[in-house]
Amino acid sequence: MSTALSPVLDRIDQDLPESLDRLKDLLRIASISTDPAHDKDVAQAADWLVQELSDLGFDARKDATPGHPMVVAKGGASAGTHLLFYGHYDVQPVDPLELWHSDPFDPQIEDTAAGRVIRARGASDDKGQLMTFIEACRAWLAVHGTLPVQLTFCLEGEEESGSPSLVPYLKAHADALRADLALICDTGLFDAQTPAITTMLRGLMGDEVIIHGPARDLHSGLFGGAAMNPARVLTRILADLHDDQGRVTLPGFYDDVPEIPDALRAQWDGLGFDPQAFLGAVGLKHPAGEAGRSALEMLWARPTCEINGMIAGYTGAGFKTVLPARASAKVSFRLVGQQDPHKIRDAFRAYVTKRVPADCRVEFIEHGASPASVMETSHPAFEAARQALSDEWPKPAAFVGAGGSIPIAGYFKTILGMDSMLIGFAKDDDQIHSPNEKYDLDSFHRGIRSWVRIIDAISRA
Amino acid sequence: MSTALSPVLDRIDQDLPESLDRLKDLLRIASISTDPAHDKDVAQAADWLVQELSDLGFDARKDATPGHPMVVAKGGASAGTHLLFYGHYDVQPVDPLELWHSDPFDPQIEDTAAGRVIRARGASDDKGQLMTFIEACRAWLAVHGTLPVQLTFCLEGEEESGSPSLVPYLKAHADALRADLALICDTGLFDAQTPAITTMLRGLMGDEVIIHGPARDLHSGLFGGAAMNPARVLTRILADLHDDQGRVTLPGFYDDVPEIPDALRAQWDGLGFDPQAFLGAVGLKHPAGEAGRSALEMLWARPTCEINGMIAGYTGAGFKTVLPARASAKVSFRLVGQQDPHKIRDAFRAYVTKRVPADCRVEFIEHGASPASVMETSHPAFEAARQALSDEWPKPAAFVGAGGSIPIAGYFKTILGMDSMLIGFAKDDDQIHSPNEKYDLDSFHRGIRSWVRIIDAISRA
Numbered sequence: 001m002s003t004a005l006s007p008v009l010d011r012i013d014q015d016l017p018e019s020l021d022r023l024k025d026l027l028r029i030a031s032i033s034t035d036p037a038h039d040k041d042v043a044q045a046a047d048w049l050v051q052e053l054s055d056l057g058f059d060a061r062k063d064a065t066p067g068h069p070m071v072v073a074k075g076g077a078s079a080g081t082h083l084l085f086y087g088h089y090d091v092q093p094v095d096p097l098e099l100w101h102s103d104p105f106d107p108q109i110e111d112t113a114a115g116r117v118i119r120a121r122g123a124s125d126d127k128g129q130l131m132t133f134i135e136a137c138r139a140w141l142a143v144h145g146t147l148p149v150q151l152t153f154c155l156e157g158e159e160e161s162g163s164p165s166l167v168p169y170l171k172a173h174a175d176a177l178r179a180d181l182a183l184i185c186d187t188g189l190f191d192a193q194t195p196a197i198t199t200m201l202r203g204l205m206g207d208e209v210i211i212h213g214p215a216r217d218l219h220s221g222l223f224g225g226a227a228m229n230p231a232r233v234l235t236r237i238l239a240d241l242h243d244d245q246g247r248v249t250l251p252g253f254y255d256d257v258p259e260i261p262d263a264l265r266a267q268w269d270g271l272g273f274d275p276q277a278f279l280g281a282v283g284l285k286h287p288a289g290e291a292g293r294s295a296l297e298m299l300w301a302r303p304t305c306e307i308n309g310m311i312a313g314y315t316g317a318g319f320k321t322v323l324p325a326r327a328s329a330k331v332s333f334r335l336v337g338q339q340d341p342h343k344i345r346d347a348f349r350a351y352v353t354k355r356v357p358a359d360c361r362v363e364f365i366e367h368g369a370s371p372a373s374v375m376e377t378s379h380p381a382f383e384a385a386r387q388a389l390s391d392e393w394p395k396p397a398a399f400v401g402a403g404g405s406i407p408i409a410g411y412f413k414t415i416l417g418m419d420s421m422l423i424g425f426a427k428d429d430d431q432i433h434s435p436n437e438k439y440d441l442d443s444f445h446r447g448i449r450s451w452v453r454i455i456d457a458i459s460r461a
Numbered sequence: 462m463s464t465a466l467s468p469v470l471d472r473i474d475q476d477l478p479e480s481l482d483r484l485k486d487l488l489r490i491a492s493i494s495t496d497p498a499h500d501k502d503v504a505q506a507a508d509w510l511v512q513e514l515s516d517l518g519f520d521a522r523k524d525a526t527p528g529h530p531m532v533v534a535k536g537g538a539s540a541g542t543h544l545l546f547y548g549h550y551d552v553q554p555v556d557p558l559e560l561w562h563s564d565p566f567d568p569q570i571e572d573t574a575a576g577r578v579i580r581a582r583g584a585s586d587d588k589g590q591l592m593t594f595i596e597a598c599r600a601w602l603a604v605h606g607t608l609p610v611q612l613t614f615c616l617e618g619e620e621e622s623g624s625p626s627l628v629p630y631l632k633a634h635a636d637a638l639r640a641d642l643a644l645i646c647d648t649g650l651f652d653a654q655t656p657a658i659t660t661m662l663r664g665l666m667g668d669e670v671i672i673h674g675p676a677r678d679l680h681s682g683l684f685g686g687a688a689m690n691p692a693r694v695l696t697r698i699l700a701d702l703h704d705d706q707g708r709v710t711l712p713g714f715y716d717d718v719p720e721i722p723d724a725l726r727a728q729w730d731g732l733g734f735d736p737q738a739f740l741g742a743v744g745l746k747h748p749a750g751e752a753g754r755s756a757l758e759m760l761w762a763r764p765t766c767e768i769n770g771m772i773a774g775y776t777g778a779g780f781k782t783v784l785p786a787r788a789s790a791k792v793s794f795r796l797v798g799q800q801d802p803h804k805i806r807d808a809f810r811a812y813v814t815k816r817v818p819a820d821c822r823v824e825f826i827e828h829g830a831s832p833a834s835v836m837e838t839s840h841p842a843f844e845a846a847r848q849a850l851s852d853e854w855p856k857p858a859a860f861v862g863a864g865g866s867i868p869i870a871g872y873f874k875t876i877l878g879m880d881s882m883l884i885g886f887a888k889d890d891d892q893i894h895s896p897n898e899k900y901d902l903d904s905f906h907r908g909i910r911s912w913v914r915i916i917d918a919i920s921r922a
Contacts, residue, residue, distance in 0.1 A: 202682065206780045215744030220767050221663060221865025224795050225759035227740060228749040231768035232703065239700035242693065279688060283676030284820045288689040298686035306681050307692035308783055309774035314791065319667045319828035321793050322769050330775060332782050334685050359745045367780035404682025 002460065004144065008452045011139045016445055019135045020109075020118070022052070023444070026089070026127050027107040027120040033068055033090035034161035042068045042157050045089045049134075049155055056138055058153065063173075065165035068157030072176075076147035081381070081458055084152045084179035084418070086408055087130030087186065088159035091122035092433045099435035110438070114192070114429075117438040124430035128439035129185045130155060132425060132447030140452055148459035152179055156408075159186075163407065170415045181381050181419055181458075182412045188426035189443070190271060190398050195389040195450065197382065198422035199375040200300055200401035201409055203335035205344050206308075206367030209234070209352055210328040213360050217313065220321040227323055228359040231312040234327040237355050241305050241331075245291040248305045248333075250347045256338035260301045264399060268296050271398055300401020304334040330367065334403065341369035373409045375419050384461035385421055388453035392446055425450070463921065465605065469913045472600045477906055480596045481570075481579070483513070484905070487550070487588050488568040488581040494529055494551035495622035503529045503618050506550045510595075510616055517599055519614065524634075526626035529618030533637075537608035542842070542919055545613045545640035545879070547869060548591030548647065549620035552583035553894045560896035571899070575653070575890075578899040585891035589900035590646045591616060593886060593908030601913055609920035613640055617869075620647075624868065631876045642842050642880055642919075643873045649887035650904070651732060651859050656850040656911065658843065659883035660836040661761055661862035662870055664796035666805050667769075667828030670695070670813055671789040674821050678774065681782040688784055689820040692773040695788040698816050702766050702792075706752040709766045709794075711808045717799035721762045728859055729757045761862020765795040791828065795864065802830035834870045836880050845922035846882055849914035853907055886911070 012019075031045035032038040046062045046069045053060035053073040060073035068090065094104040102108050107120035118128065140147055154177060158165055170177065190196040213230035214223075243249050260268075275287050275295035289298035298304075312327030314320035333344055349364055356362045375382070377399060389397035402422075409420040425443035426432065473480075492506035493499040507523045507530045514521035514534040521534035529551065555565040563569050568581035579589065601608055615638055619626055631638065651657040674691035675684070704710050721729075736748050736756035750759035759765075773788030775781035794805055810825055817823045836843070838860060850858035863883075870881040886904035887893065 204682070204782070206782070208780070213745070218743055219865060220765075220769060220793060221665070221795060221863070223743070223760070224767050224864060225750040225763055225765040226736065226748045226756045227743065227745055228747070229767055231771055232699070235696040235699040235768065235771075238693070238696040275687065279820075282679055282684070282688065284674070284688055286689070286818075286820050287687045288818070288820060289686040295687045299684070302686055304681075304686040306685050306690055306782075306784060307696065307773065308681060308781060309776045309785065310692055310696075310788075311772045311776040312768065313770035315770045315772040315789075319669070319791055319793070320769060321665070321667070321767075323767060324770065327771075328776075330780055332681060332780070334682060357747075357749070359740075359747050359749060402682070403685060404680060 002456055004148070005453065005456050007143045008139050009449055011143050012135070012448050012452065015139060019131070019448065020441070020444070022135070023118065023128060023131045024107045026131065027122055028105055030105045031090050031122070031157065032093050033158050035093060042090055046071050046157055049089055052134060053153060056141055060153070063169070065169055067165040070157065070165070070169055071153065071155035073153040074151070076149055076151035078150070080149055081181070082150035082152070082179040083458065084154055084177060084182045085133055086154050086156070086182055086184045087133065088126045088156040089130065090157045090160050091127070092125070092160050094121050094435070096435065101436055109441070114440070116441040118441060118444070119436060119438040121437055123437050123439035124426045125432035125437065126159070126186050128444055129424050129426065129447065132444060133183070133185055133451050135448045136451030136455065139448065140455065147455065149455055150179070152177060166408070167411060167415065170411055174416055178416045179418060181379065181421060184406070184408060184420050184422045185424050186406065187402065187422045187424035188428065190400055192427060193394040194271065195393045195397040195423070195425070196400040197385060197389070197397060198402045199377050199382070199399045200336070201373040201406050202300070202303070202401070202403055203339065203341055203370045203372035204332060204405045205335060205341040205369045206330065206332040207345055207348055208328060208330050208365035208367060209237070210326055210363040210365070211356065211360050212326050212363065214323065214325050217325050218323040220323050223323055228357060229323045230327040230360055231324050233355070233357060233360050234310070234312065234329060237352055238307055238310070238329055238331070240355070246289050248303065250344070250351050252347055253303070253344065256340065257303055258337040260297065267398055268294070271296070299403045301336055303336050303339060306332055308332050336372045337374065339372060341371055345369060370405055370407060370410055373413060375421070379419060380461040381458045382421065384457035385423065385454045388457040389423070389450055392450045392453055423450070423454070463917055465609070466914065466917050468604045469600050470910055472604050473596070473909050473913065476600060480592070480909065481902070481905070483596070484579065484589060484592045485568045487592065488583055489566055491566045492551050492583070492618065493554050494619050496554060503551055507532050507618055510550055513595060514614060517602055521614070524630070526630055528626040531618065531626070531630055532614065532616040534614040535612070537610055537612035539611070541610055542642070543611035543613070543640040544919065545615055545638060545643045545873070546594050547615050547617070547643055547645045548594065549587045549617040550591065551618045551621050552588070553586070553621050555582050555896070557896065562897055570902070575901070577902040579902060579905070580897060580899040582898055584898050584900035585887045586893035586898065587620070587647050589905055590885050590887065590908065593905060594644070594646055594912050596909045597912030597916065600909065601916065608916065610916055611640070613638060627869070628872060628876065631872055635877055639877045640879060642840065642882060645867070645869060645881050645883045646885050647867065648863065648883045648885035649889065651861055653888060654855040655732065656854045656858040656884070656886070657861040658846060658850070658858060659863045660838050660843070660860045661797070662834040662867050663764070663862070663864055664800065664802055664831045664833035665793060665866045666796060666802040666830045667791065667793040668806055668809055669789060669791045669826035669828060670698070671787055671824040671826070672817065672821050673787045673824065675784065675786050678786050679784040681784050684784055689818060690784045691788040691821055692785050694816070694818060694821055695771070695773065695790060698813055699768055699771070699790055699792070701816070707750050709764065711805070711812050713808055714764065714805065717801065718764055719798040721758065725860060729755070732757070732859055760864045762797055764797050764800060767793055769793050797833045798835065800833060802832055806830060831866055831868060831871055834874060834881070836882070840880060841922040842919045843882065845918035846884065846915045849918040850884070850911055853911045853914055884911070884915070
């Protein structure tokens with residue numbers, strides 16, 4: 001441990017009650033970004049953060065966008081490693097309100113079997129998480145007067161409503177925001193004892209397929225046998241997207257899918273991930289992906305093709321003997337490595353189009369395309385942060401993957417040209433986006449301590 | 462032509478305006494069986510028929526059922542062939558009313574490019590058709606004083622609302638209703654010039670399949686790859702129901718499917734059926750069923766398996782990256798020959814169950830089962846009726862199949878032990894069940910003349 005660190009950790013422990021009070025203040029602001037009735041609350045949360053960061057000596061301001069404002073602040077050392085910290089201060093709506101055990105915007109400290117928690121909308125996603133970083137800065141500044149790194153804050157107010165202003169904002173302010181590395185605090189622990197740095201995020205390509213057949217729904221008695229049924233065409237197309245080994249059959253689909261390095265595989269094997277427990281929580285037992293792959297590999301490092309929705313014909317109660325005029329499906333591909341979402345979309349559409357018989361026509365609707373993010377973990381900050389996290393938590397930190405997409409990491413790479421370290425302290429049972437959201441006080445406390453260790457380690461890396 | 466026939470045909474021609482007036486009287490009664498607001502109208506239509514049949518000398522009565530009454534009448538010769546005539550006096554609802562060009566219950570005579578028509582709800586389905594038979598009896602009785610056959614009428618008032626009382630009624634009155642042969646007047650001409658006797662009706666087995674997977678919809682990023690997707694399971698099951706020749710793959714499916722006799726095949730080939738025109742009317746071009754079968758064979762004499770509806774996951778606007786908790790499909794099989802619907806259901810369920818992987822379970826919902834009806838055309842009445850129809854219409858009559866089911870023919874066979882001759886004069890463009898229903902005056906006039914020819918021919922067969 002560096003000599004600078006110990007007094008800061010002590011300061012964090014002493015100041016914890018006040019840190020918690022400040023988090024409560026922020027949680028009391030109902031900053032629901034998707035609901036115009038809460039526009040003033042969103043602005044108030046931005047003002048609150050500007051005030052806090054200004055009080056800590058940062059040059060902080062609220063930048064207008066066509067939507068909700070961006071809170072930007074600069075400070076810290078005048079030289080050395082430059083970090084950009086990203087978090088978001090808006091929250092999800094709270095309905096169904098009747099399922100909450102207390103007011104979502106009146107934070108409560110509760111004792112649970114797994115320890116003390118703070119319960120409120122945004123406690124975990126993302127106000128509790130972003131406050132771990134601000135409180136880490138506060139403690140360091142209180143002890144040392146300045147930070148060992150250059151620091152820029154970029155706190156978004158539209159993350160829960162699709163981030164419509166984010167990309168234009170990043171493009172317009174690229175020079176002001178560019179740093180050596182981004183820290184994104186919107187992810188979770190691997191488990192209650194094991195911190196994680198997310199270094200691989202799968203990409204996503206979504207497409208909707210509509211097979212059009214007869215001009216109208218037909219009577220299956222009068223026409224059945226002679227008339228083309230688009231639902232039959234669609235099920236054949238969808239079924240043939242996978243072979244009997246669970247692999248996707250699109251030509252070239254695996255061309256840009258790398259095998260994970262042996263060292264990473266060994267690390268993942270050491271995590272003690274229990275597929276039965278993971279699947280058991282949702283009523284399943286057997287990993288269902290590619291034959292011969294581990295469950296973690298399936299989730300973090302292998303691409304997928306899934307039917308997210310499909311509909312055709314009569315789907316109400318009872319029975320109606322129609323031949324449907326159309327059948328449609330929403331299909332998405334999770335992407336890894338260097339898979340190009342546009343190339344995959346082209347391959348998918350070519351595959352479908354080839355299988356559409358003479359009496360049908362196909363229509364496609366595009367639903368987004370983002371490549372996978374794979375961080376350059378050879379950057380010394382990654383190893384430094386991993387060691388720092390391992391020092392704080394009961395078990396060593398792991399480089400993990402994430403099955404879902406976190407678009408901000410991709411934008412930082414493509415627009416600002418920098419890698420991101422995704423570090424967060426949320427737990428799987430935090431009920432984010434659901435009633436009774438909570439954040440463990442252990443996540444909050446160790447989270448603050450983790451950040452000072454990480455800042456210290458990176459400054460010396 | 463028998464000497465008895467000619468004066469009856471003349472009488473029909475002379476009496477046509479009055480026949481039409483009587484049809485109009487019946488059409489003015491809004492006997493919508495499915496709408497309780499019209500219960501009195503349904504009863505009034507029954508009373509009207511009882512009165513008409515009584516006036517003609519039949520022993521007619523209105524028999525109560527738990528639903529709408531059955532009109533039953535007996536009369537005609539005291540010996541000789543005994544015929545049961547079936548028709549229905551209830552009609553479909555009229556909505557959307559705004560699409561009608563005139564009041565659905567104020568019948569209008571209109572000149573169209575294809576000839577004169579009478580336009581009203583029920584004009585074709587089935588009041589116009591059943592009145593062809595009553596008017597035929599009236600003409601014969603007017604000329605000869607009695608009929609050359611024994612005759613029983615069975616006129617239903619619930620055909621358009623699922624015939625809930627029919628089977629119990631037939632069972633309870635089997636002895637009173639049993640005849641040598643049933644005449645069912647609820648079908649159509651093959652084309653405007655070619656009359657038809659429907660001798661093959663496909664059966665139907667409907668089943669709903671629900672594949673249950675995870676306990677709830679899952680995030681396709683967090684779980685995709687490792688978790689079983691029921692939509693994938695379902696599409697594979699549905700796709701594999703057909704081979705690449707369009708044949709159904711259920712084991713034993715074709716065991717009880719006979720090839721049609723050469724003579725019937727030759728008759729069908731001679732009908733000049735134009736698959737392009739038939740499919741063209743609904744925006745299609747290519748017969749899509751079993752390879753190597755003619756379109757008429759596909760429609761009338763071959764069994765099918767069709768997806769009538771399916772649904773899984775998110776089907777609204779936009780995109781939602783869920784792995785659905787369940788996926789379901791409504792599947793129906795049109796049956797021919799001696800195919801046993803219960804055996805086919807068992808085979809289908811065994812086929813599905815075998816393909817459900819460990820992490821899914823399947824639920825089935827039964828949606829009806831009726832075997833195909835194949836009439837014993839060796840009964841001399843069939844050839845007699847075919848000749849009689851050929852004498853009346855521009856082109857020779859054909860024995861045809863029907864792709865849909867007409868349950869009454871099956872009930873007459875299974876409950877009363879008698880075959881049915883399905884003869885009717887409706888045209889494909891009659892818009893039954895739709896706004897602006899009509900019946901061609903040519904159908905009405907030649908229909909009446911057809912029945913006296915048929916009655917005469919059967920009485921002498």
